[in-house]
Amino acid sequence: MNKLVILDRDGVINQDSDAYVKSVEEWIPIPGSAEAIARLCKAGYQVAVATNQSGLGRGYFSQSDLDAMHAKMIDLIEAAGGELAGIFYCPHTPEEHCDCRKPLPGLIHQIERHLGVSAEGALMVGDSLRDLQAGQACGCRAALVLTGKGQRTLDKGEGLEQASIYKDLKSLVNELLN
Template sequence: MPARDARLLVIDRDGTLSRDPEDFVRDPQDWQPLPGAPEALARLNEAGWRIVVATNQPGLGRGVFDLATLNAVHAQMHRLLAQAGARVEAVFFCPHAPDEECDCRKPAPGMLRDIARRRGLAPTQLVMVGDSLRDVQAGLAAGCETHLVLTGQSVHWRGAPRPPELPPSVAVHDDLAALADALLSRDEPEGVRP
């Protein structure tokens, strides 16, 4: 387990923290958290976890929306999370369209490596969670502890056998509340668990 001051959760945005739109989140009012997600983050914050968002935003590269709109969406996200007592320290995003072949667009590991570098951590100290195989691939490629939540793009796996393409090292949870339960239970000292 990472040291207490090095506990950093990197969370995907659409489908993990918020509803996964059919197209793009084009307006701040379109950003809505998944039920229970803000409360799950608040519980992690209270236990000393630091949280950042890592999100692909190809709508920027495609000209669907501009940086001012993306910033307004994230301001809405921060407001709604704060209402539940949750805090995200930073938002990292890839602005590139898929055909630009950058190193920061998940499943490439560049964004996660950049987060680790900027936070003064090794990538192995990051805990990555997302709702897609793309998120899992990025986490594994960067060397992060990696989790999949069965929301957004993976909701169809709920109640089904474990996806065969997932390596055994990837933990699977129904949602962010279940992830928070798992992370918090392992943080408890021996003999304190109920």
């Protein structure tokens, strides 16, 4: 079994906002998410983050704001005893037609290259269909969490035939490790 877990950020690790998460103050962890990531690490999994951050390209926040949000996330995960294998983000707007904006698999390919592993059989965890589609394009198993936009995604019901569904990241990790 592939011991790589790829997580979307907003709505999976931290609370999401339709107005974008724009600052370290707005970056609020979902209860239990940092501890869940630490448990995965302690169980021998590599955990990477793949996140669309078009707010950067749209000018809603700066690179230093994004760096501060990621530093906060890393600090919380490390305080819980975990470590991220990497944070990979797409700064582009949809109009830029890049290959890294999910649902395209560019971020997953970056993770594969950086870690020297295949994502085939890895677990892709997201709260939107585009997260799952990016992972599935690389042979990942799909898991939808109902935090963030997850409930809205579930209510639409499209494209979730292959996905496992969990209340939140903590519930997913509890089931995966038990």
